[in-house]
Amino acid sequence: MKKVFDYLKTRPLAFVSLIFIALLYFVMIFAEFFAPYNPNRSFENCSFHPANIEFSPSSASLFSVREMRVLSLINFKYARVKGLSHNLKFFAKGEKYRLLGFIPCSRHLFTTVPDAYTGEEYPVFLFGADDRGRDLYSRIVFGSRISLTIGFVASFISLFLAIILGGFSGFYGGVCDFSIMRLSEFFMLIPGLYLILFLRSLLGSVTEMAPGQVYMIITIILSLVGWPGSARTLRGMIHAIKREEFVLDAVLEGVPGIIVIFRHIMPQITSLLIVSTTLAIPGFIMSETTLSYLGLGIADPSVSWGSLINRNIATLSNLKNFPWLLLPVLMLLFVTLAFNFVGDALRDYFDPYHIYFKKAKRQKGGESLPLAQEKNSCATPSSGGADDYKTAPATPPSFLTKDILLCVRNLNVSFKIMRGNKSVSIHSVRGVSFKMKRGEILGIVGESGSGKTVTTSAIPGLHPSNATVSGEIYYNLSSSSADFVNLALLSDKELRSFRGKKIGMIFQEPGRSFDPLQNMESVFLETFRNSTPEITREESLKKASQLLLEVGISDPLLRLKNFPHQFSGGQLQRIGIALALAQGCELLIADEPTTALDVTIQAQIVELLKKLNETRNLSIIFISHNINLVSELCSSIIVMYGGLIMESGSSSKIMASPSHPYTKALLASTPKFGTHYTTSRLVSIPGRVSDPANPVEGCPFCVRCSYARKECATVPSGKKVRSGEDCIFILQPNLSDGENHE
Numbered sequence: 001m002k003k004v005f006d007y008l009k010t011r012p013l014a015f016v017s018l019i020f021i022a023l024l025y026f027v028m029i030f031a032e033f034f035a036p037y038n039p040n041r042s043f044e045n046c047s048f049h050p051a052n053i054e055f056s057p058s059s060a061s062l063f064s065v066r067e068m069r070v071l072s073l074i075n076f077k078y079a080r081v082k083g084l085s086h087n088l089k090f091f092a093k094g095e096k097y098r099l100l101g102f103i104p105c106s107r108h109l110f111t112t113v114p115d116a117y118t119g120e121e122y123p124v125f126l127f128g129a130d131d132r133g134r135d136l137y138s139r140i141v142f143g144s145r146i147s148l149t150i151g152f153v154a155s156f157i158s159l160f161l162a163i164i165l166g167g168f169s170g171f172y173g174g175v176c177d178f179s180i181m182r183l184s185e186f187f188m189l190i191p192g193l194y195l196i197l198f199l200r201s202l203l204g205s206v207t208e209m210a211p212g213q214v215y216m217i218i219t220i221i222l223s224l225v226g227w228p229g230s231a232r233t234l235r236g237m238i239h240a241i242k243r244e245e246f247v248l249d250a251v252l253e254g255v256p257g258i259i260v261i262f263r264h265i266m267p268q269i270t271s272l273l274i275v276s277t278t279l280a281i282p283g284f285i286m287s288e289t290t291l292s293y294l295g296l297g298i299a300d301p302s303v304s305w306g307s308l309i310n311r312n313i314a315t316l317s318n319l320k321n322f323p324w325l326l327l328p329v330l331m332l333l334f335v336t337l338a339f340n341f342v343g344d345a346l347r348d349y350f351d352p353y354h355i356y357f358k359k360a361k362r363q364k365g366g367e368s369l370p371l372a373q374e375k376n377s378c379a380t381p382s383s384g385g386a387d388d389y390k391t392a393p394a395t396p397p398s399f400l401t402k403d404i405l406l407c408v409r410n411l412n413v414s415f416k417i418m419r420g421n422k423s424v425s426i427h428s429v430r431g432v433s434f435k436m437k438r439g440e441i442l443g444i445v446g447e448s449g450s451g452k453t454v455t456t457s458a459i460p461g462l463h464p465s466n467a468t469v470s471g472e473i474y475y476n477l478s479s480s481s482a483d484f485v486n487l488a489l490l491s492d493k494e495l496r497s498f499r500g501k502k503i504g505m506i507f508q509e510p511g512r513s514f515d516p517l518q519n520m521e522s523v524f525l526e527t528f529r530n531s532t533p534e535i536t537r538e539e540s541l542k543k544a545s546q547l548l549l550e551v552g553i554s555d556p557l558l559r560l561k562n563f564p565h566q567f568s569g570g571q572l573q574r575i576g577i578a579l580a581l582a583q584g585c586e587l588l589i590a591d592e593p594t595t596a597l598d599v600t601i602q603a604q605i606v607e608l609l610k611k612l613n614e615t616r617n618l619s620i621i622f623i624s625h626n627i628n629l630v631s632e633l634c635s636s637i638i639v640m641y642g643g644l645i646m647e648s649g650s651s652s653k654i655m656a657s658p659s660h661p662y663t664k665a666l667l668a669s670t671p672k673f674g675t676h677y678t679t680s681r682l683v684s685i686p687g688r689v690s691d692p693a694n695p696v697e698g699c700p701f702c703v704r705c706s707y708a709r710k711e712c713a714t715v716p717s718g719k720k721v722r723s724g725e726d727c728i729f730i731l732q733p734n735l736s737d738g739e740n741h742e
């Protein structure tokens, strides 16, 4: 609760609204104390009396009540009686009442006291009086009791119905689901207001019922109308959650369904329930007001904001002369807004993504990172700070020659995320530099969390808005000259001409890259329409068939009619590659394209990529955990760990004589046929990848490295550290002198 409160403090509008709502409910509970008069007390000759409190520093109470006389009983014009005013007393004795229904009291927040000699009392009207001379302020205060409680009670009953009916429907399914959903549709098909009016009309006239009865009837009607929407939402969520393993486990253990719903499923959606309740309350308050306004709800002598509006609008012709009669409408507006502000803030609180995406802005500046600043051994290192980024050269360095396709320099990527209530920076990539030639296949290998995907996603600018990116990403636009553009300086709109067109991407789970409701024909037609709008449908289909044949899909014209679920994972990966080629992709980023496939299909995809590299001179960045697979396909390899390049070079060199302890450990932990299965145990790398939110000052591998020495944890970045065997800690390729991965 304290955390929620602390969060609301960071949202001024929501916090003020919360205080306003709390104040209203407090005033509502102690209405007899806050209101000077009974809401039905009429004062003689005070019809449409204007507000009569004035600030008078000379008086003992600082405020006084002006005495006024009506000039005309036709238009109710009042004039001040000169020299006549009464002291306004705070916490003074006035009308007798029972606080909370049983404590006898007579003190009011403010009131006037009767004249000591005549015994006459001149009424105080904070907001003015209505047509019967009743104090509008007192009526609003008492009216809030019905309006505010009906909102609360109706929203809780409706939520209760939604939980029970939506819960049963989603959890049990079948006939139960069918019946409840049809019932909810019945309630939803009829417009809410008509349904309320219809149900209300069945229950007789308000004049024949006791106020409590009317209150109950209205609450039940509003609850009945309010549950279907929430029940359907809950049903959908429960339907998804009930397939989660922890729910299946509970079911397998024989836990009764109702217990599973309330103990295991409901806690998962508590936040949604809180938010939807908060947002539903103003809706119910408005509905009560509508009913009362139409004369079908609360009526005299009971008072609610709706009935106040009803009475005041009944004297419509006087509204322009007595504008204070519209104050109940304003109260309704403020309360509705307040609940909505609080509801919005609560929704944000329970949705960490929403919080943090709202706070974060896409920025290509970035923080200075401890390891990135000094470590790069490139000729012209960049610190990675925001200012450095802004001054990053738009013109490429002179060492970039025409045969280079891509050069990444000192790339830093960090993400702001929420850990509990704290915003922390995750330093995923720290000063990565590499370059690749046109037509080269470059492999990036490393464990999960080493920064492989984040590095390659930065090239076409595919990071979410909470990412902070700094560095230089040069891309050669020409195959015959050095025509480089710094992608890191391009806007999102400018980058769109690279994404998919020059730079394609395929991912680990090909099935998730396709819309399940689109067949391949429409996928290809859409792709061609985007890349070459002038192309005809026939030409598109012809090209699509050729591409499908090229990537190894037989009967292409028939298969174009198929939907994604009618293809295997390997086939979908081939189609993904074909789609990248369809837009003329020069650089294909293959992010673990074979991880979800079995070994024979893996080999086929690797073969296909090799073939496309040879026939189309396609440049490929191939990301994988599997260093053996990478070495089969790629001419050069980058080994990443903890967001840094540990080692890079030609595949043959790295596989034959790895220099870095991490590369050695990676190779040692790869199973080898005929060795590990038969003669020795498979070696694994002990420990875990260090927390990217708190990167170590020195070597990120130090806690797991078998050669580690004390100074490895603190050694300044970029320095060679030799301990045990050869270690070239963070030895970046020197881009300026032409060294790359060879």
Ligand code: SF4
Pocket: 660, 661, 662, 699, 700, 701, 702, 703, 705, 706, 707, 708, 709, 712, 721, 722, 723, 727, 728, 729
């Ligand atoms: S710097 Fe130290 S901890 Fe890091 S790889 Fe080298 S020897 Fe191991």
